[in-house]
Amino acid sequence: MSGVGVAVEVRDLVRAFGDFRAVDGVSLKVERGEVFGFLGPNGAGKSTTIKMLCGLLLPTEGSGRVGGYDIRNESEEIKKTIGYMSQKFSLYDDLTVEENIRFFSGIYGVPKAKRRQRMDWALKMAGLLESRSAVTRTLPGGYKQRLALGCAILHEPPILFLDEPTSGVDPLSRRSFWDLIHHMSMAGTTVFVTTHYMDEADYCDRLALIYRGRIIAEGTPRELRQEHMDRTVLEIETDRFVEALEALNSKGVEAALFGRLLHATVDSEEKAVPEIGSILSEAGIEIKRMEKIMPSLEDVFVTLIEEA
Amino acid sequence: MSGAVAIRTSGLSKVFGGTVAVRDLDMEIARGELFGLVGPDGAGKTTVMRLLAAIMTPTSGEAWVAGLSITKEGERIKEKIGYMSQRFGLYEDLTVIENLRFYADLYEVPEKERSARTERLLGFSNLTPFKSRLAGQLSGGMKQKLGLACALIHTPEILFLDEPTNGVDPVSRRDFWKILYDLLKEGVTIFISTAYLDEAERCTQIGFMHKGALLMKDEPLRIKKSFGLPVIEIWTDDARQAGELVRNMAGVKGASIYGDRLHVTFSSMESVDAVVARLGASGVRVRDHRGIVPSLEDVFITMAEA
Secondary structure (H helix, E strand, O other): OOOEEEEEEEEEEEEOOOOOOEEOOOOEEEOOOOOOEEEOOOOOOOOHHHHHHHHOOOOOOOEEOOOOOOOOOOHHHHHHHHHEOOOOOOOOOOOOOOHHHHHHHHHHHOOOHHHHHHHHHHHHHHHHHHHHEHHHHHHHHHHHHHHHHHOOOOOOOOOEEEEEOOOOOHHHHHHHHHHHHHHHHHHOOOEEEEEOHHHOOOOOOOEEEEEEEEEEEEOOOHHHHHHHHOEEEEEEEEEEEEHHHHHHHHHOOOEEEEEOOOOOOEEOOOHEEEEEEHHHOOOOOOOOOOEOOOOHHHHHHHHHHHHH | OOEEEEEEEEEEEEEEEOOEEEEEEEEEEOOOOOEEEEOOOOOHHHHHHHHHHOOOOOOEEEEEOOOOHHHHHHHHHHHHHHEEEOOOOOOOEEEEEHHHHHHHOOOOOOHHHHHHHHHHHHOOOOOOOHHHHHHHHHOOOHHHHHHHHHHOOOOOOEEEHHHHHOOOOOOHHHHHHHHHHHHHHHOOOOHHHEOOOHOOOOOOOOEEOOOOOEEEEEEEHHHHHHHOOOOEEEEOOOOOHHHHHOOOOOOOEEEEEEEEEEEEEEEOOOHHHHHHHHHHOOOOEEEEEEOOOOOOHHHHHHHOOO
């Protein structure tokens, strides 16, 4: 985090559609230069919140500022302050790479004198210097994603909203995409990102989990792991995983397969380890290894949602 | 071919125009495995799956699925397997139950078994309350489960799933994996492709495909343990800055950020101390460092970049 100050701050935000409150009292604060992960299942209120933050949708209740501008009556200023990239990448598939960049330069009002320089910057950033005349449709997913990102930040916005930016993008491209995001954050850009992939949530400075329109947890990845898992996960390696699972489940131990391993969720490690040991040895199954593991963020979130 | 083998390929290749999509694939998958084919976009994953499902014919080579030849017995293979494409293969203007009935017709499920099977699949996928809803109005997670139920209507021995969890949220993904493990317990062999390595970790066997070739096939734990290069987890007060610095240092093959930790892959153990010392000298406070079992992502990124 290199900036000082608040990039996004909203209080008690509500958006109702008829009787349905898609967003029901959301308060958020994002510091400048922070990578903020906004997570939640489909239909939880993620997109509705983002639309209100970007000045695309008026809140029913509540107030807030984005980049210092009021989300109720300064939406035009907000649109100039932010970059927005959605999972659909919003590129024109039948235009070439260069034509897309030129088009978005126009939309975002990049000054004429700067266009050449921003074009070169975007081409280089996306790794498309050699393919500037290629029709966008023909690009591999990872390149399209980087081009879309480049187009979303041609006007050098201090705040960037990314809505599931890595959906359907392969691991290599995702890795370099996140490197780029971290680079920008180090240079002071605030990044507000949604994702379904919990391994990516670990790349964020801070996270909020939204469910049924309300924030149900907030904190750094480390805090969320420590505070919200009061139960222990034991990883068990055996010689026969399917039989081991059946033996444990039949004795009431909460266990699930994880590849060839078992993950057992228990209240007390001290009590469970000998208990599991005797259940499996009675079934004639060898335990090669049993140890406590850090819960993944996915474990944490699924638990939080099930308890909510 | 023995009954213990679900899938075997021998020199399997597919060429499109001048592009080799699948190159000389030799692979064997035992019955009862949950096999994950992992690789970047364009690696050839979907092509392999279509060849094995007998939807496409190979340019050369052969494969046997459930003991049947893909080049000579393709029609019989279709009776033995279920296949779900990336788009789930649903008719959006039909209801949930109509989709199931349609697939039951397609696979010629005997009339007297139909209602029992559709009821069971609806229950199994938690879709019973939604059976009269149009498929087009289901959420992503529900579409995925309906796609799976349709692929299972003829109780296949082997199930092929092509990137089934794209765009599906974590809670639905968790449900979906529970269903896959239930099928595994019933003895169904599952062949799944994915671009997500946290998902690959849940498979009992994985194969890594890159540019049409299978680079490696083994159990996830063994792949991680047999990775030849040292991976060190470094805990600093600024993981991002540390990552930037480390990447350009001699002896470092790659670095990635996991929260406030950095995973650094080294070309040999000798460089570790020097790199840690140089990090400290550049003003990054190193709190701790230790050798770790690499993540699958560490392994695959190093392999794909090699």
